[in-house]
Amino acid sequence: MxxxxxxxxxxxxxxxxxxxxxxxxxxxxxxxxxxxxxxxxxxxxxxxxxxxxxxxxxxxxxISHDNRYFQDNYQGIPLKGYTELFNNILNNKNIDISLDTDYKSNSSSIKFNKLIYTGPIDEFFDYNYGKLPYRSLQFDFKTIKKEWFQEVAQVNYPNAKEYTRITEFKHFLNHNSDVTTVAYEYPQAYIPGKNEPYYPIQNELNNELYNKYKIEIDKLKNTYFVGRLAEYKYYNMDQIVGVALMKFEKDIAK
Ligand SMILES: Cc1cc2nc3c(=O)[nH]c(=O)nc-3n(C[C@H](O)[C@H](O)[C@H](O)COP(=O)(O)OP(=O)(O)OC[C@H]3O[C@@H](n4cnc5c(N)ncnc54)[C@H](O)[C@@H]3O)c2cc1C
Structure with a gap:
């Protein structure tokens, strides 16, 4: 090799x-x-x-002895965790939050100069050209009365079992505790209203359908579609943060 x-x-x-x-x-x-x-x-x-x-x-x-998932020079997680990071961002006086508020069910009452939409693109256009499939997951969390459950943060199960992986979060920040919490991930089809859409299923057929919606996007003014669900594109966290900042500077803030 x-x-x-x-x-x-x-x-x-x-x-x-x-x-x-x-x-x-x-x-x-x-x-x-x-x-x-x-x-x-x-x-x-x-x-x-x-x-x-x-x-x-x-x-x-x-082809390497480097067994890390990513090889980026700089890798890390926020010192006090993501919850603290987002709390600090959302404390900004210019940000109001409405939880459990579906855009579609409230769109007529939402007033805006510029709208940034991060939900599923097909839903935004009332499934005019048909439904785009997304993949969902069911997380099964278990807290176990022992210090460690597995040797590393993530163990994948390519063939055996119905779940794809078990994640033991304690490894990320080297927490000390007598118990440990793990999550089993069970992939499943996305069913609107039943579970969450997580991943676009990119292939030729679905990309073709997305392109029909993309034409509708380009006709809209002051409405911006950003993210995995709205752009029907697989992004990692670092990528989507980069895209969001770039789109804001290039299109939205101007
Ligand atoms: C299980 C799992 C593990 C992952 N692990 C990693 C990892 O290790 N490293 C990594 O880099 N990335 C990872 N990712 C990917 C990471 O989560 C995504 O890159 C990131 O969340 C994409 O951001 P986004 O803004 O595109 O979409 P999202 O984070 O999904 O944001 C979309 C937002 O739109 C909201 N929304 C959707 N529909 C509506 C609606 N109709 N009305 C109102 N609001 C709506 C949603 O509630 C959500 O808040 C993982 C993803 C999953 C699912």
């Missing part, structure tokens, strides 16, 4: 599978069969080749 691709390279599994070298193909088949195939089927309800390449290539095969 190192000879062929070089140390430190990341290769999407579907690219690795195309390899002609018999030994490399054997490794690629093994990784695909034992990790990618089952995990993708569980997470997305689709086979890897039924998803957009941008989604399947998000978790590439990494």
């Amino acid at each position: 190192i000879e062929k691709f070089g140390y430190g390279l990341k290769i999407p599994i579907l690219k690795l599978l195309e390899n002609k070298n018999a030994d490399l193909k054997k490794i690629a088949d093994f990784i695909y069969d034992n990790i990618f195939y089952g995990y993708t089927l569980k997470q997305w309800g689709l086979k890897p080749d039924e998803l957009d390449f941008s989604v399947t290539s998000r978790v590439p095969v990494f």
Whole structure:
């Protein structure tokens, strides 16, 4: 692998599978069969080749001894946690919050000069061109009376079990406590009104449908669509924060 691709390279599994070298193909088949195939089927309800390449290539095969999930130079979480971070942002006098307030059910009474919409795009346009599928999750939290449950923060289950992963949050901030809380994640289809939409399911068919809504977006003035649900695009946290700041400076604040 190192000879062929070089140390430190990341290769999407579907690219690795195309390899002609018999030994490399054997490794690629093994990784695909034992990790990618089952995990993708569980997470997305689709086979890897039924998803957009941008989604399947998000978790590439990494030829390295570096076992971290991300390799960014600077990685961290807020010193006092995300709750404190958001509390501080939301304390700004220019921000009012209405919780449990669905945009669609209240749109006629909302007055605005500029609107930034972060909900599902198809819902905004009353499903005019049809429903866009989103993937949802059910979280099952368990508090266990022992100091640690697993050795690391996250353990993935590509094939066995119905859940995709177990996360033990204590590892992130090295909390000291006699008990520990873990979350089991069960992927499921998004059903409006029943659960939360978390992930757009990007593939050719769905992207085509999204593009029809995109044409409607471009006709609107002073309304901006930002985020995973509104742009039907897979963003990580750092990416969406970057996009939000960039859109604000470029389009919204001007
Ligand atoms: C289980 C899970 C784990 C993740 N782990 C990581 C990770 O480790 N690292 C990482 O970088 N990223 C991670 N992410 C991704 C991260 O959560 C997203 O990148 C980020 O939340 C995207 O921000 P957003 O603004 O696009 O969407 P969201 O955070 O989903 O914000 C959309 C907002 O719109 C609101 N909304 C939706 N519909 C309506 C409506 N009709 N009316 C009113 N309000 C509405 C929602 O309530 C929500 O507050 C994870 C995501 C999930 C689901």
